[in-house]
Amino acid sequence: xxxxxxxxxxxxxxxxxxxxxxxxxxxxxxxxxxxxxxxxxxxxxxxxxxxxxxxxxxxxxxxxxxxxxxxxxxxxxxxxxxxxxxxxxxxxxxxxxxxxxxxxxxxxxxxxxxxxxxxxxxxxxxxxxxxxxxxxxxxxxxxxxxxxxxxxxxxxxxxxxxxxxxxxxxxxxxxxxxxxxxxxxxxxxxxxxxxxxxxxxxxxxxxxxxxxxxxxxxxxxxxxxxxxxxxxxxxxxxxxxxxxxxxxxxxxxxxxxxxxxxxxxxxxxxxxxxxxxxxxxxxxxxxxxxxxxxxxxxxxxxxxxxxxxxxxxxxxxxxxxxxxxxxxxxxxxxxxxxxxxxxxxxxxxxxxxxxxxxxxxxxxxxxxxxxxxxxxxxxxxxxxxxxxxxxxxxxxxxxxxxxxxxxxxxxxxxxxxxxxxxxxxxxxxxxxxxxxxxxxxxxxxxxxxxxxxxxxxxxxxxxxxxxxxxxxxxxxxxxxxxxxxxxxxxxxxxxxxxxxxxxxxxxxxxxxxxxxxxxxxxxxxxxxxxxxxxxxxxxxxxxxxxxxxxxxxxxxxxxxxxxxxxxxxxxxxxxxxxxxxxxxxxxxxxxxxxxxxxxxxxxxxxxxxxxx
Ligand code: GDP
Numbered sequence: 001x002x003x004x005x006x007x008x009x010x011x012x013x014x015x016x017x018x019x020x021x022x023x024x025x026x027x028x029x030x031x032x033x034x035x036x037x038x039x040x041x042x043x044x045x046x047x048x049x050x051x052x053x054x055x056x057x058x059x060x061x062x063x064x065x066x067x068x069x070x071x072x073x074x075x076x077x078x079x080x081x082x083x084x085x086x087x088x089x090x091x092x093x094x095x096x097x098x099x100x101x102x103x104x105x106x107x108x109x110x111x112x113x114x115x116x117x118x119x120x121x122x123x124x125x126x127x128x129x130x131x132x133x134x135x136x137x138x139x140x141x142x143x144x145x146x147x148x149x150x151x152x153x154x155x156x157x158x159x160x161x162x163x164x165x166x167x168x169x170x171x172x173x174x175x176x177x178x179x180x181x182x183x184x185x186x187x188x189x190x191x192x193x194x195x196x197x198x199x200x201x202x203x204x205x206x207x208x209x210x211x212x213x214x215x216x217x218x219x220x221x222x223x224x225x226x227x228x229x230x231x232x233x234x235x236x237x238x239x240x241x242x243x244x245x246x247x248x249x250x251x252x253x254x255x256x257x258x259x260x261x262x263x264x265x266x267x268x269x270x271x272x273x274x275x276x277x278x279x280x281x282x283x284x285x286x287x288x289x290x291x292x293x294x295x296x297x298x299x300x301x302x303x304x305x306x307x308x309x310x311x312x313x314x315x316x317x318x319x320x321x322x323x324x325x326x327x328x329x330x331x332x333x334x335x336x337x338x339x340x341x342x343x344x345x346x347x348x349x350x351x352x353x354x355x356x357x358x359x360x361x362x363x364x365x366x367x368x369x370x371x372x373x374x375x376x377x378x379x380x381x382x383x384x385x386x387x388x389x390x391x392x393x394x395x396x397x398x399x400x401x402x403x404x405x406x407x408x409x410x411x412x413x414x415x416x417x418x419x420x421x422x423x424x425x426x427x428x429x430x431x432x433x434x435x436x437x438x439x440x441x442x443x444x445x446x447x448x449x450x451x452x453x454x455x456x457x458x459x460x461x462x463x464x465x466x467x468x469x470x471x472x473x474x475x476x477x478x479x480x481x482x483x484x485x486x487x488x489x490x491x492x493x494x495x496x497x498x499x500x501x502x503x504x505x506x507x508x509x510x511x512x513x514x515x516x517x518x519x520x521x522x523x524x525x526x527x528x529x530x531x532x533x534x535x536x537x538x539x540x541x542x543x544x545x546x547x548x549x550x551x552x553x554x555x556x557x558x559x560x561x562x563x564x565x566x567x568x569x570x571x572x573x574x575x576x577x578x579x580x581x582x583x584x585x586x587x588x589x590x591x592x593x594x595x596x597x598x599x600x601x602x603x604x605x606x607x608x609x610x611x612x
Contacts, residue, residue: 011234011312012053012079013224014101014261016094017086018126019108020116024138025086027207028108032082035062035151035213047290048081049303050244050257051314055079059221062214069155069191070218077225077232080217081312083259088118088125088444089420093244093328093371094259095129097350101242101261103231104224105133106216111172111204112142115179121445123183128378134201134223135187136216137176141206143168154204154212155191169204176202190219197227234311238333239265243273244314245327254323255288257316258331265315265333266308272343273331274351275324276392279344281334288316326351326392328370355391361409362388363451364399367419372444376419379444383452386413394422395438400430407436412455415439417447467573471506473584474499474559476539483553484538487546489519494557495536499584501559502530507541508560512591515550515557516543533580558588566592566600 017025029052036046036054039061046053056075063070083090083102094101105126109119126133141148145165149157158166173189180187180200190201201219205212224232241260249255256273265271269284288303309315317331325331330347334340354374356365365380365387367373377390388406389399395418407414416431418440423431431438437454441447475498482493506517519540521528531537545551561569569577569585577585592599 009234009236010077010225010229010232011261011310012077012081013103013220013228013232014051014081014083014094014259014312015104015106015220015224016083016091016102016131017106017108018088018091018118018122018133019086019106019136020110020113020118020122023108023110023113023116023119024207025108028106028136028138028205029082029084029086031207031210031213032217035210047292048314049289049316050085051081051083051259053079053081054217056221059217063218065156066153066214066218069153070215073218073222075221075225077221080220080224081314083314088122088375089369089372089442090244091125091371092375093369094242095328095371095374096242096261096330100129100131101259102129102131103228104220105131106136106220107133108136108138108207109176110139111137111169111176112139114172114175117445118443120183123185124379125375132223132227134190134203134216134219135176135180136212137173137202137204138207140169140204140211141209143172148206148209149211151210151213153214155215157211158204173202173204190215196223234262237263238335239263239269239309239311239331240333241265241311241331243325243327243329243331246322246325249316249318252318253320254325255316255318256322256325256331257314260309260311260313260315262311263333264308264310265313265317267305270334270336270340271317271319271331272334272340272347273322273325274329274344274347275326276351276355277324279348280321280324281340281344282319282321284317284319286318288318289313326370327368328372328374356387356389357391358388359405360386360388361406361413362386363413364388364403364406364416365390365418366395366399366416366421367392368421372419376417376444376447379448380417383448385448385451388413394418394424395427395440396424397426397430400427400434400436403431403436404434407434412458415451415454417451419444419447463572466568467576470565470568470573471559471561472500472502472569472577473561473581473588474501474505475556475584475587476501476507476558477556478547478551478553479536480553482538483547485540486548489540489542490516490545490547491538491540492547492553493536493538496531496533497556497584498533498580499559499578500530500532500581501539506560507557508591509551510556510558510591512595513550514543514560516541516545518542558584558591561585561588563592563599567602570600571602 019025033052036058039058056079177187185200187200190203193199203216239260240262241258243256245257273280286305289306291302291304332343334343389402403414415437420442439450476494479493485491508514519542522538589600
């Protein structure tokens with residue numbers, strides 16, 4: 001940056017905080033805001049709608065004691081804009097075609113707990129949206145023996161810790177760095193990094209004591225202004241933003257909380273956004289921002305009307321027809337009606353690109369906003385799960401009807417996956433009627449995990465059912481002296497020589513001649529469902545068989561397996577057969593091939609189908 005005019009045009013980077021639940025995201029944001037307020041920088045408006053700004057002057061003041069550790073840098077960005085609500089949902093809604101409105105992210109990891117499911121999920125979505133990030137290794141004050149030095153830079157507090165405490169911290173940091181490495185990232189403690197374009201910075205902090213906050217802010221500011229300069233140049237033209245949230249405000253109707261990442265938004269501007277039913281073209285009636293307070297922060301500040309806001313900003317827009325918009329939609333200022341129509345087309349294309357409506361097999365996906373829908377659809381696609389319908393809104397009867405249709409094509413995909421949505425009562429009723437499974441959760445990875453678990457169980461159960469329906473290999477010998485009845489049905493004592501026999505199994509002789517089928521198996525006078533190798537039981541045989549004529553005492557019999565079953569046993573279920581079943585199966589095939597040399601052969605095409 002050479003000319004000071006250019007410098008003035010850099011806006012604040014938009015920063016989001018992500019991480020696993022309870023790792024300290026909210027505490028960290030509170031600490032950052034509190035620090036800013038405590039320093040009482042005069043004239044600095046720090047509060048936006050849904051966001052807070054830490055001015056450059058505050059960051060510089062905090063970085064003062066770091067002079068001897070870190071190379072000096074002059075801030076050319078006006079500050080950092082933090083999105084107030086941490087987490088994946090808000091991040092998902094900060095969507096922008098092919099990326100994110102967020103310029104940078106802080107991934108909070110509890111240093112004592114390390115990586116957790118949502119940590120991985122956060123990295124995945126940051127990667128998807130191509131948002132650079134650093135890792136805040138939080139809760140360093142919980143390392144046994146740690147002596148807190150409130151609000152001090154980490155590097156200063158670190159020097160005052162005992163060697164074994166320093167050692168422990170290094171080990172814990174190495175766990176994080178190692179985990180990052182497994183995910184394909186090079187990472188290191190921030191003060192040991194030479195090239196920040198290749199290495200993810202890890203900043204040890206305590207959101208509770210404030211240790212490390214100076215470095216966290218300094219590294220954030222330094223990295224963003226050095227590497228994102230082009231992105232941070234804003235035009236003094238019409239505003240561009242994203243609808244973060246829509247809310248009903250008494251007396252004003254539905255208002256939109258938006259994040260402006262480029263340009264200037266003015267009262268009276270024509271704005272263009274979109275909803276599920278079509279574009280929304282309207283005029284800004286008023287812009288609301290929190291009243292700047294001279295003293296101390298309070299949780300809820302009063303809003304006041306302003307004439308314009310300049311990127312980057314979080315602002316509440318009051319305008320007619322906003323109830324038709326959807327959270328996560330882009331919002332643009334148009335110079336005139338003509339341009340508004342063009343922009344409306346662009347907005348709708350973007351919204352329609354996220355929604356899915358097909359008549360193919362696939363799951364039904366519902367989410368609360370456009371942003372979360374997009375994130376969920378991306379996650380499902382990544383795992384190869386097909387989608388029939390994807391839309392914003394509660395789970396309705398219509399969704400169940402779609403699921404029923406999908407189920408008819410592929411029963412494993414006749415389900416509804418809902419992120420943070422309600423299930424309407426009539427939909428619930430309809431789903432119960434048709435046995436449609438609903439998955440509803442407010443954590444994306446949980447939803448996918450639950451669905452995949454269910455899917456596996458279904459497939460497993462179906463396989464098991466099919467396997468159970470097959471005639472399996474069995475070999476028995478009629479015990480001499482144990483003929484209880486000669487025919488209609490014949491009842492004999494047998495010894496199972498190999499494999500398994502069950503009621504319903506057809507039997508054949510050693511020469512392949514069918515002699516009837518097993519009616520019942522009894523052991524000590526009790527009917528049993530099966531008999532395995534080594535057991536001696538009584539069986540009744542139905543069919544045209546008379547002991548002493550077709551078969552005799554001492555004869556060996558086999559189960560007479562239909563060819564289709566043999567093929568399945570040799571392919572899909574080969575590994576399900578025990579060794580003795582396999583031996584008997586080979587004997588059966590040998591007998592059968594005397595009449596049909598191709599018996600049981602599986603041709604490659606068939607094999608594929610049967611294994612599938
Ligand atoms: P979130 O779910 O990620 O937003 O986590 P919270 O900010 O709600 O923090 C979860 C818990 O961890 C709370 O009890 C916090 O007080 C505690 N916590 C957060 N940061 C720190 C820290 O740096 N040190 C300690 N000791 N506790 C912390």
